[in-house]
Amino acid sequence: xxxxxxxxxxxxxxxxxxxxxxxxxxxxxxxxxxxxxxxxxxxxxxxxxxxxxxxxxxxxxxxxxxxxxxxxxxxxxxxxxxxxxxxxxxxxxxxxxxxxxxxxxxxxxxxxxxxxxxxxxxxxxxxxxxxxxxxxxxxxxxxxxxxxxxxxxxxxxxxxxxxxxxxxxxxxxxxxxxxxxxxxxxxxxxxxxxxxxxxxxxxxxxxxxxxxxxxxxxxxxxxxxxxxxxxxxxxxxxxxxxxxxxxxxxxxxxxxxxxxxxxxxxxxxxxxxxxxxxxxxxxxxxxxxxxxxxxxxxxxxxxxxxxxxxxxxxxxxxxxxxxxxxxxxxxxxxxxxxxxxxxxxxxxxxxxxxxxxxxxxxxxxxxxxxxxxxxxxxxxxxxxxxxxxxxxxxxxxxxxxxxxxxxxxxxxxxxxxxxxxxxxxxxxxxxxxxxxxxxxxxxxxxxxxxxxxxxxxxxxxxxxxxxxxxxxxxxxxxxxxxxxxxxxxxxxxxxxxxxxxxxxxxxxxxxxxxxxxxx
Amino acid sequence: xxxxxxxxxxxxxxxxxxxxxxxxxxxxxxxxxxxxxxxxxxxxxxxxxxxxxxxxxxxxxxxxxxxxxxxxxxxxxxxxxxxxxxxxxxxxxxxxxxxxxxxxxxxxxxxxxxxxxxxxxxxxxxxxxxxxxxxxxxxxxxxxxxxxxxxxxxxxxxxxxxxxxxxxxxxxxxxxxxxxxxxxxxxxxxxxxxxxxxxxxxxxxxxxxxxxxxxxxxxxxxxxxxxxxxxxxxxxxxxxxxxxxxxxxxxxxxxxxxxxxxxxxxxxxxxxxxxxxxxxxxxxxxxxxxxxxxxxxxxxxxxxxxxxxxxxxxxxxxxxxxx
Numbered sequence: 001x002x003x004x005x006x007x008x009x010x011x012x013x014x015x016x017x018x019x020x021x022x023x024x025x026x027x028x029x030x031x032x033x034x035x036x037x038x039x040x041x042x043x044x045x046x047x048x049x050x051x052x053x054x055x056x057x058x059x060x061x062x063x064x065x066x067x068x069x070x071x072x073x074x075x076x077x078x079x080x081x082x083x084x085x086x087x088x089x090x091x092x093x094x095x096x097x098x099x100x101x102x103x104x105x106x107x108x109x110x111x112x113x114x115x116x117x118x119x120x121x122x123x124x125x126x127x128x129x130x131x132x133x134x135x136x137x138x139x140x141x142x143x144x145x146x147x148x149x150x151x152x153x154x155x156x157x158x159x160x161x162x163x164x165x166x167x168x169x170x171x172x173x174x175x176x177x178x179x180x181x182x183x184x185x186x187x188x189x190x191x192x193x194x195x196x197x198x199x200x201x202x203x204x205x206x207x208x209x210x211x212x213x214x215x216x217x218x219x220x221x222x223x224x225x226x227x228x229x230x231x232x233x234x235x236x237x238x239x240x241x242x243x244x245x246x247x248x249x250x251x252x253x254x255x256x257x258x259x260x261x262x263x264x265x266x267x268x269x270x271x272x273x274x275x276x277x278x279x280x281x282x283x284x285x286x287x288x289x290x291x292x293x294x295x296x297x298x299x300x301x302x303x304x305x306x307x308x309x310x311x312x313x314x315x316x317x318x319x320x321x322x323x324x325x326x327x328x329x330x331x332x333x334x335x336x337x338x339x340x341x342x343x344x345x346x347x348x349x350x351x352x353x354x355x356x357x358x359x360x361x362x363x364x365x366x367x368x369x370x371x372x373x374x375x376x377x378x379x380x381x382x383x384x385x386x387x388x389x390x391x392x393x394x395x396x397x398x399x400x401x402x403x404x405x406x407x408x409x410x411x412x413x414x415x416x417x418x419x420x421x422x423x424x425x426x427x428x429x430x431x432x433x434x435x436x437x438x439x440x441x442x443x444x445x446x447x448x449x450x451x452x453x454x455x456x457x458x459x460x461x462x463x464x465x466x467x468x469x470x471x472x473x474x475x476x477x478x479x480x481x482x483x484x485x486x487x488x489x490x491x492x493x494x495x496x497x498x499x500x501x502x503x504x505x506x507x508x509x510x511x512x513x514x515x516x517x518x519x
Numbered sequence: 520x521x522x523x524x525x526x527x528x529x530x531x532x533x534x535x536x537x538x539x540x541x542x543x544x545x546x547x548x549x550x551x552x553x554x555x556x557x558x559x560x561x562x563x564x565x566x567x568x569x570x571x572x573x574x575x576x577x578x579x580x581x582x583x584x585x586x587x588x589x590x591x592x593x594x595x596x597x598x599x600x601x602x603x604x605x606x607x608x609x610x611x612x613x614x615x616x617x618x619x620x621x622x623x624x625x626x627x628x629x630x631x632x633x634x635x636x637x638x639x640x641x642x643x644x645x646x647x648x649x650x651x652x653x654x655x656x657x658x659x660x661x662x663x664x665x666x667x668x669x670x671x672x673x674x675x676x677x678x679x680x681x682x683x684x685x686x687x688x689x690x691x692x693x694x695x696x697x698x699x700x701x702x703x704x705x706x707x708x709x710x711x712x713x714x715x716x717x718x719x720x721x722x723x724x725x726x727x728x729x730x731x732x733x734x735x736x737x738x739x740x741x742x743x744x745x746x747x748x749x750x751x752x753x754x755x756x757x758x759x760x761x762x763x764x765x766x767x768x769x770x771x772x773x774x775x776x777x778x779x780x781x782x783x784x785x786x787x788x789x790x791x792x793x794x795x796x797x798x799x800x801x802x803x804x805x806x807x808x809x810x811x812x813x814x815x816x817x818x819x820x821x822x823x824x825x826x827x828x829x830x831x832x833x834x835x836x837x838x839x840x841x842x
Binding site: 054055057058059063065066137138139140141142144145194195208209210211212213233235236237238239241242244245246247248249250251252398399400401402404405407408419431438439441442 | 554555561562563564568569571575578607609610612679682695790803805
């Protein structure tokens, strides 16, 4: 009896260990690595798997601010205008537009034959409904302020909308291109779209499994060029190293990394990395309405005491470019035109001696930990450099929620920040540096000169004439050392060798998934 | 009658468990609100600063944050008694539905981990205790120390990276497969994370086993059994290990309870959509209903495991039954 028991236990143990051994050694990975050399033949039955560290926090485009949510929305929804790969405004759901001579009326001619994913037709009723709802405070749409110049919207016929403006707004067409301005069907509600998105974009929603994946399929009635991919799956793999591993094992074919170290690890003969300069910029924000920073000489002393290239090299392995305020390619600031293009401690001492604080200042500086990889290293390098100029940074390293709370309240002398950029300089900075801008309290600086220049920029639609205006704005911001602009970074798009046709963009948009193919 | 009922150890444990759960509910509710930010700032980030007062009011109302804290608390507790754990505004699913997807993942991971931990820890502890201060004891102790000192995130990351790069073996890179849908892939996906966790948990089990066995072996009844000429194998398994089981079961129960919420790092590395990750994402998104209700469920699980552990003592040890 005892012997039988022992035998059965032995068998059970052996079976258990065999099972472990079988799983460990006998099984192949779920998906074998795809090492097929790239060809030009697209397989239109393939679904592209993109590894992402988090899922979209909303499926409602008017409230999407999270990077992942914005990316997902861009594949499902359409906007009246779009950006091309060079960030120039091109037609989207509006095929063309006319601006009146006084700049106060914009007439948009809508693309005909466009259908929502549910089969209903997109027309001017939907466009008017969308713009009116975005303006409505009850909607709490992120882009409401971008329509501040729009007094009303008319829909004279099914294919035309007319925007009546209170003042000329040259940035409006670019503002209409962001996904927070997505055109929704007038039959849909936030509640319904949060569960089942219904757009006009190249891909349509199939399913979403919380904390696991979001799956889309090709929209066969998309108005643009035929979409080569059968679908896209955004697969949640929370750890970037695990995404690299999933790419190496062939489970995932595409991912976007911010960390150069991770991107380096991913590069191999079967995975290529595309490096793209970003519009977003690293900056030391100064609160010029508080304490010693009200004195422009203190702010200029800070500007002169910082070697930006050193911050970039130390914190981001040199992966980026020193920048001035405006980062969009068409209006890019010249970093060498600032009062101290290179570190000049003598000049910094001069500025400080001219200020009311010749013996030095101490600044409470907030730093977000975990929001992006380089924040703390940037802060520590800035602190070390400024110490040479008798400027002390008291670093308060905060969890991102606490940081956002303090940032929103303007409760800091200085803030180490990574701010998003926009293709149009008016959309990028007027909300910060005009006295009525909705982020001016946080920016901590405004002036009559800037108010006048931004107004002038908005009223000028000719790009050739707008350029010099934004150069003046950039120079004014630097001459007043409103903030200390540091550098722009890169984004790294990793793709398997059989993935072609994706074009990474400086605004990190993934809109070119619509032209991506798997061979 | 009531006094006799209250004197029953199981009834008294149940009552104290209810108190524990009430305490957890209050603490998690307060702690969540003590963390800076709320669902609006978590969703909008720095764009929240650009919201107008009207927009902010609309959002506070949408997320139910415009009500006083007391109303929020009792409304949550009241809903729980009605079987409503709340709703995730992010996933647009009920917390019950989210948990029904994530809890089986964590339970399966915990069960595999405990099986592997016992399979590693108990034999190793017995080996160590069989000849204290000998080379075999040193080996056992060294393995135990390694298990305790190598962090799970390091071991997990190293395993994923090396196996993917050199062997192309990364079942966790595929979408998660539930056992009921694809058992083979599911077991592959559970293998590495449960091994990583088991390596850490086997260490305290090994040390507990070693200590308990050494203590039991010094007891008089062991000398008596030896004097009666009982075989060494029977002595070690039946008498020594049998009597050393109580602390091992206690340790195993504690570790199982810990795994219900504490495997989050391993769940992150191996992309397992378990309950730990549900809480983590809930905290990141400041989804109060998700975090509160899930933590309460984890606490409930912990309480149940402890209760079952106590009941197991009565089964294992006749002395406990006699008490």
